[in-house]
Amino acid sequence: MSATEATAEVFVIAFKSLKPRQSEAVLERMLADEGISGDIADALALESRRHQRASRFAKF
Numbered sequence: 001m002s003a004t005e006a007t008a009e010v011f012v013i014a015f016k017s018l019k020p021r022q023s024e025a026v027l028e029r030m031l032a033d034e035g036i037s038g039d040i041a042d043a044l045a046l047e048s049r050r051h052q053r054a055s056r057f058a059k060f
Helices: 004-014 020-032 036-049
Strands: none
Touching: 020 036
């Protein structure tokens, strides 16, 4: 596991250990931050398209 993966794992474990109101507060703060919310939106868009077939019009 790389240092980046280990850091991500620590954050995920910490987030999962929060009480529901605490995790809600963290998510609200993250979504209120333009940079973080944009990163989340980009990640969700990429993940939703990960298994889609490429368009015949796409030029790779």
